[in-house]
Amino acid sequence: xxxxxxxxxxxxxxxxxxxxxxxxxxxxxxxxxxxxxxxxxxxxxxxxxxxxxxxxxxxxxxxxxxxxxxxxxxxxxxxxxxxxxxxxxxxxxxxxxxxxxxxxxxxxxxx
Amino acid sequence: xxxxxxxxxxxxxxxxxxxxxxxxxxxxxxxxxxxxxxxxxxxxxxxxxxxxxxxxxxxxxxxxxxxxxxxxxxxxxxxxxxxxxxxxxxxxxxxxxxxxxxxxxxxxxxxxxxxxxxxxxxxxxxxxxxxxxxxxxxxxxxxxxxxxxxxxxxxxxxxxxxxxxxxxxxxxxxxxxxxxxxxxxxxxxxxxxxxxxxxxxxxxxxxxxxxxxxxxxxxxxxxxxxxxxxxxxxxxxxxxxxxxxxxxxxxxxxxxxxxxxxxxxxxxxxxxxxxxxxxxxxxxxxxxxxxxxxxxxxxxxxxxxxxxxxxxxxxxxx
Numbered sequence: 001x002x003x004x005x006x007x008x009x010x011x012x013x014x015x016x017x018x019x020x021x022x023x024x025x026x027x028x029x030x031x032x033x034x035x036x037x038x039x040x041x042x043x044x045x046x047x048x049x050x051x052x053x054x055x056x057x058x059x060x061x062x063x064x065x066x067x068x069x070x071x072x073x074x075x076x077x078x079x080x081x082x083x084x085x086x087x088x089x090x091x092x093x094x095x096x097x098x099x100x101x102x103x104x105x106x107x108x109x110x111x
Numbered sequence: 112x113x114x115x116x117x118x119x120x121x122x123x124x125x126x127x128x129x130x131x132x133x134x135x136x137x138x139x140x141x142x143x144x145x146x147x148x149x150x151x152x153x154x155x156x157x158x159x160x161x162x163x164x165x166x167x168x169x170x171x172x173x174x175x176x177x178x179x180x181x182x183x184x185x186x187x188x189x190x191x192x193x194x195x196x197x198x199x200x201x202x203x204x205x206x207x208x209x210x211x212x213x214x215x216x217x218x219x220x221x222x223x224x225x226x227x228x229x230x231x232x233x234x235x236x237x238x239x240x241x242x243x244x245x246x247x248x249x250x251x252x253x254x255x256x257x258x259x260x261x262x263x264x265x266x267x268x269x270x271x272x273x274x275x276x277x278x279x280x281x282x283x284x285x286x287x288x289x290x291x292x293x294x295x296x297x298x299x300x301x302x303x304x305x306x307x308x309x310x311x312x313x314x315x316x317x318x319x320x321x322x323x324x325x326x327x328x329x330x331x332x333x334x335x336x337x338x339x340x341x342x343x344x345x346x347x348x349x350x351x352x353x354x355x356x357x358x359x360x361x362x363x364x365x366x367x368x369x370x371x372x373x374x375x376x377x378x379x380x381x382x383x384x385x386x387x388x389x390x391x392x393x394x395x396x397x398x399x400x401x402x403x404x405x406x407x408x409x410x411x412x413x414x415x416x417x418x419x420x421x422x423x424x425x426x427x428x429x
Contacts, residue, residue: 014331019178021170021238024332029240030178046175083329087321090328091339 001031001047003108004077013078018047031080040080040103048078048108080104141281143263143274144410149284150221150260151212152409153251156401157228158208160248161201163395167235168201174238181237184229192234201231214265225249225256248396250290251405258283264413287405292362295379299359311356313348323390338389351385358382365406376403 001013015027034043083097127135172194179191191197204227211217211224229252232245260283262274274280302310309315321342327334341347358378365372380403383394396402 012329012331016170018330019238020174021167023167023240023242024327024330025242026238026240027330028326030238033239085325087318087325088342090325091321091342 001043002079002081003051003075004079006074006076011075013047017050020050035080035082035103041106044078044080044104044106048106051075051078051108075108078106078108137282137285138278139281140276140278141284142276142410143259143280144413145408146255146258146260146280146284147214147262147264148409148413149287149404150214150217150255150258151264152401152404153248153255153287154208154212154221154224156396156399157224157248157252158205158212160395161204161208161228161231164231164235165201165205168231169198171235171238172197178238180239181233182241183233183236185233185237191237197231197234200227204228204231214261215267217261217265221260222256225252228252244394244396247291247294247402250294251287251402254283254286254290284405288365291402291405292366295359295362299356299362302356302359311349311352313345313350313352316352316355317342317345317348320389323392327391333391335389335391338391341389351389354378355382372406376400376406379403 001018003011003013005011015024016022019027019030021027031043034040080103082099082101082103084099085097086094172191174191176190179189181188204224207220207224207227210220229249232249236242236245259279262269262280302315306315320338324334324338324342328339358375362375362379365375379397380400383397386392386394387398
């Protein structure tokens with residue numbers, strides 16, 4: 001899952017943000033299961049709610065720490081995506097996905 | 112009994128039936144110290160493990176109920192248990208584990224700790240993904256819980272002489288070993304079941320390591336640069352795959368040849384260390400060595416400790 005900032009910058013979300021726990025395998029399994037069950041939109045809304053700034057928390061960067069690798073920019077959208085890579089080639093430097101499917105796309109609003 | 116064994120060895124008596132021979136091996140007497148030290152090690156590890164899992168239990172308690180996908184003993188529960196109850200049990204778990212490790216009121220603390228570990232680890236595995244690495248610890252705790260594992264090396268110490276070696280002390284230790292062997296054998300069998308003997312060729316392992324590290328990389332978790340670098344080469348994977356299958360499918364040798372036990376335990380530990388290096392996957396129970404403790408004559412270490420403790424007693428001539 002990824003978050004998209006106002007300027008189009010894309011950040012990958014951490015297991016903690018996606019699933020609420022630090023277990024990476026569990027987070028990956030939850031995303032796969034939700035996509036397979038046709039619940040990608042629901043998952044998207046859940047994660048967007050987790051990323052949404054609290055009413056009196058000020059600017060969105062108050063939540064930026066939970067987004068792995070995210071900067072201080074405001075997160076505008078969350079996407080549930082499947083990216084297909086050649087895993088061996090990825091480590092040789094081929095970082096572009098062979099295929100990218102967006103299953104759900106939802107806005108990050110205020111809580 | 113010894114005479115019967117001797118006559119069989121010399122070919123004068125009837126050969127034991129396979130089941131009798133198996134029962135004889137499983138129920139052979141063993142010192143109470145061996146089982147007691149195993150109890151102390153496994154329960155102490157279990158207590159520390161539950162401390163490490165506590166944050167995950169707390170995080171899981173806040174997950175939405177629709178993610179609840181119960182497995183094992185929690186399969187009957189349609190909804191997750193209430194968070195306060197769960198956090199209370201998770202808080203009590205390590206204390207119970209400490210009491211069980213000490214052998215304090217073992218008949219209560221042993222089964223209670225095993226049950227708490229079973230429920231808590233089933234709970235954290237009931238959210239869409241089962242982590243098989245936790246099964247062995249719980250199985251070992253359940254076996255120990257049903258055994259007289261605090262007849263020696265318990266606090267407070269039991270009055271009277273130390274109990275004589277008996278089958279009731281040997282059987283649980285051998286059952287723990289048997290379970291350890293079965294988990295490795297099943298892991299090896301699962302590889303062959305999904306990929307056939309092609310798994311031994313190494314390409315499946317190479318792609319598995321690449322896939323696992325890539326998944327971690329894209330999800331922002333620590334991944335192994337060693338594994339990432341190694342997947343560029345084809346040649347290391349065949350020997351690594353063969354070594355993996357040898358450790359897993361070869362595990363039953365420890366049931367037959369006692370002398371191979373340290374070698375197999377070392378190889379299995381090396382296998383897990385290798386997995387940590389190339390996949391950044393940490394198997395705490397085997398890597399701690401406690402998972403393999405039942406393979407060793409633990410009473411020797413206990414006797415050494417006893418001698419040291421006696422020598423250190425104040426007022427004793429040195």
